[in-house]
Amino acid sequence: MSDIDTEAKVLGKTTKYCLTSTALIITIGNKKPQTVPLHNVIAASYHSDARLLKIAYVIRLTKKGPLHLVHLDGQVEESNAEAAGNLAKTTLEWAYKDVKPNRRLKVLINPHGGVGKGVAIFNKLVEPVFRAAGCILDLIHTTKTGDAYEIAKSLPLPEYDALITVSGDGLIHEVLNGFANHAYPRKALQMPVAPIPTGSGNGLSLNLLGIEDGFDVVAASLNIIKGSPMSVDVFCFTQNGRRTISFMSQAVGLMADVDLGTEDLRWMGDTRFMYGLLRGLIKFKPCNVQLSYKAVEQDKKKMFENLNLRRSKNGSVVPHENQDDNSELPESKIGLDETEGWTTFPEPLLYLYAGKGPYVGRDFMAFPVSLPDDGLIDIVVQSTKNFSRTDVLASFGGAPKGELYWNDSLHYVKAEAYRIKPLSKKGYLSIDGESYPFEEFQVEVLPKLATLLSSHGYYNASFDDATARKK
Numbered sequence: 001m002s003d004i005d006t007e008a009k010v011l012g013k014t015t016k017y018c019l020t021s022t023a024l025i026i027t028i029g030n031k032k033p034q035t036v037p038l039h040n041v042i043a044a045s046y047h048s049d050a051r052l053l054k055i056a057y058v059i060r061l062t063k064k065g066p067l068h069l070v071h072l073d074g075q076v077e078e079s080n081a082e083a084a085g086n087l088a089k090t091t092l093e094w095a096y097k098d099v100k101p102n103r104r105l106k107v108l109i110n111p112h113g114g115v116g117k118g119v120a121i122f123n124k125l126v127e128p129v130f131r132a133a134g135c136i137l138d139l140i141h142t143t144k145t146g147d148a149y150e151i152a153k154s155l156p157l158p159e160y161d162a163l164i165t166v167s168g169d170g171l172i173h174e175v176l177n178g179f180a181n182h183a184y185p186r187k188a189l190q191m192p193v194a195p196i197p198t199g200s201g202n203g204l205s206l207n208l209l210g211i212e213d214g215f216d217v218v219a220a221s222l223n224i225i226k227g228s229p230m231s232v233d234v235f236c237f238t239q240n241g242r243r244t245i246s247f248m249s250q251a252v253g254l255m256a257d258v259d260l261g262t263e264d265l266r267w268m269g270d271t272r273f274m275y276g277l278l279r280g281l282i283k284f285k286p287c288n289v290q291l292s293y294k295a296v297e298q299d300k301k302k303m304f305e306n307l308n309l310r311r312s313k314n315g316s317v318v319p320h321e322n323q324d325d326n327s328e329l330p331e332s333k334i335g336l337d338e339t340e341g342w343t344t345f346p347e348p349l350l351y352l353y354a355g356k357g358p359y360v361g362r363d364f365m366a367f368p369v370s371l372p373d374d375g376l377i378d379i380v381v382q383s384t385k386n387f388s389r390t391d392v393l394a395s396f397g398g399a400p401k402g403e404l405y406w407n408d409s410l411h412y413v414k415a416e417a418y419r420i421k422p423l424s425k426k427g428y429l430s431i432d433g434e435s436y437p438f439e440e441f442q443v444e445v446l447p448k449l450a451t452l453l454s455s456h457g458y459y460n461a462s463f464d465d466a467t468a469r470k471k
């Protein structure tokens with residue numbers, strides 16, 4: 001591919017455009033050339049009647065700042081008209097090389113997610129990006145808990161390319177459960193889902209976009225426009241004979257108190273989780289439950305090596321697999337009374353955290369070696385044996401980078417399934433951040449059942465050798 005060039009006047013300044021196979025390089029007047037990766041270009045067109053070259057892209061204005069939408073309209077001289085038309089056409093083609101342009105999006109906005117700014121953020125920062133990219137939007141504001149579930153349950157699947165939530169992880173939980181109860185559940189769960197992070201924790205967004213972009217709503221919009229479908233495992237959570245889909249995490253003990261015990265402090269944003277942790281540590285109460293699991297791997301070094309192996313395999317791209325369209329959801333493979341191959345955890349535990357996707361919040365990479373589709377659930381168990389309040393506080397400094405993983409008192413297990421039996425009446429149980437009865441339950445992995453949009457094809461979290469070398 002050879003480079004394609006043209007020239008136009010932007011606000012009276014001569015502007016040079018050079019299209020390479022990976023980027024559009026734009027030089028306005030005497031300014032430094034700006035390199036816009038083709039992934040960030042969302043629209044390009046040439047309007048011959050007005051001789052206008054229109055380019056839209058998202059770019060950082062400062063090195064670590066958020067992404068911003070830029071519309072660049074250039075007036076083209078007669079002599080450059082053909083080159084400008086050619087540049088616009090080829091830019092658009094290359095910018096959408098692997099994805100369908102003009103996606104049709106069902107967008108669910110929770111006006112009360114996080115600190116309640118979802119609507120304003122969507123109108124100001126997100127909708128203009130979708131419109132610039134020519135997406136076709138069908139917007140709904142949720143009015144109460146359960147709306148998103150009902151909408152997903154009866155979604156006319158052929159009408160949309162993706163379902164978008166403007167909220168936190170709670171809305172995703174509802175959507176996936178709505179899909180699981182759709183007339184065509186497998187097909188519904190193939191509908192790509194992606195979040196615009198306006199909730200408190202925004203764990204899924206952090207996992208898809210990474211720590212730098214996880215709270216950036218324009219980066220999330222770009223992922224929705226350009227991301228590819230990625231199959232992911234989800235979990236079947238069974239309690240009192242009822243099956244629920246969990247996509248991110250289950251927590252009991254300290255970590256559930258941190259999440260659910262701080263609901264009244266939503267105004268704090270995600271600072272409420274740190275506050276909750278400190279409050280929970282003052283009590284430092286073991287959680288009275290019996291935990292058993294069907295383990296597949298418990299060797300931390302091996303799990304870390306597997307993560308690296310996977311990353312090194314051509315960017316760890318996880319292909320999207322089409323499942324049987326009209327079939328039902330898979331049956332549970334693991335009986336509720338099965339005991340063969342199961343282990344009961346022998347020590348008192350401060351908390352159990354189990355799930356998929358490295359981050360559960362900005363301050364906590366709970367499952368650093370999690371893989372989107374290994375068919376396993378990562379279980380973290382913090383024993384209170386030989387572990388004090390001071391140890392928790394000291395170790396939480398490294399929590400955003402997943403450093404807790406290497407603590408000897410932290411048990412890390414990859415399992416096919418696990419079970420919790422409460423031994424007391426009172427306690428919190430958090431499923432994907434939502435409150436569930438503190439009663440006996442079992443969790444089993446349902447491999448590659450759901451579909452997310454990802455620009456990377458893997459979880460974008462760096463759990464690097466630096467933490468391993470400390471060992």
Ligand SMILES: Nc1ncnc2c1ncn2[C@@H]1O[C@H](COP(=O)(O)OP(=O)(O)OP(=O)(O)O)[C@@H](O)[C@H]1O
Nearest residue numbers: 114142143144145167168169170171199200201202
């Ligand atoms: N209009 C509404 N009014 C009140 N609650 C709503 C409304 N729409 C949805 N909900 C409920 O709000 C709850 C919280 O939403 P969500 O989890 O998405 O945000 P969050 O809790 O702020 O974020 P996170 O889960 O990332 O911490 C969900 O249970 C959802 O069902």
